[in-house]
Amino acid sequence: MKWGIKQHAAQGTSKLYNRKCYGYNNDRDGNLVINExxxxxxxxxxxxYLQGKSVLGIAKELERLGIKSPTGKTTWPKRTIDVMLSNEKYTGTVRLLDNGKHDSYYRAENNNPVIVSKETFQAVQIEKQHRSNVTKSEEGVQRKSKKYSSKK
Known part of the structure; x- marks a missing residue:
């Protein structure tokens, strides 16, 4: 089965390329169309996020505005928003079979209609990295100090 999934992904015939996510619907032919x-x-x-709100701040703002989550609930899970901010599908690009380490995967550009520009998506990724308290060095992955100076 794994071999078949990989073959469909490599040939561009996998139905996973058109898997629906928040912001999209499938048309009769199974293609993604924007749910405005x-x-x-x-x-x-x-x-x-680009205006400086945290993921939790965004969740609270969505709840304040009465916008329901993808599952129809009044509260938005932080994880849902975080995943949305990292989902390249909103730029029209889809990655399949990505193990998170980006060793090998299949990528389809211009796969679906664009909701967020590539520039906006990249700006969010840079901002996420900037806000992260995890740093990578020669010694490996480390957390930044949580201590704040009282002098500011």
């Missing part, structure tokens, strides 16, 4: 009311919320999430 949800896409407006996706753009709002990206913009709020």
């Amino acid at each position: 009311s949800e896409a407006k919320n996706v753009r709002l999430i990206y913009n709020l």
Whole structure:
């Protein structure tokens, strides 16, 4: 089965390329089309993050505005927003069979309609890295100090 999944991904015939996520619906042929009311919320999430709001702050703002989560609940899980901010599908690009280490995967550019520009997506990725308290050095992965100076 794994071999078959890889073959479909490599040939571009995998149905996973058109797997629905928040902001999209599938048309009759199974292709992704923008759900404009949800896409407006996706753009709002990206913009709020770039304006300096935290993931928790975005969740609270969405709840304040009465925007329901993808599962229809009034509260937004932080993980849902974090995944949305990292989902390249919103730029029209899809990665399949990515193990997270980016060793080998299949990538389809211009796979689906764009909700967030590549520039906005990249700006969010840079900001996420900047805000992260994890650093990588020759010694490996380390957390930044949580101590704050009282002099500021």
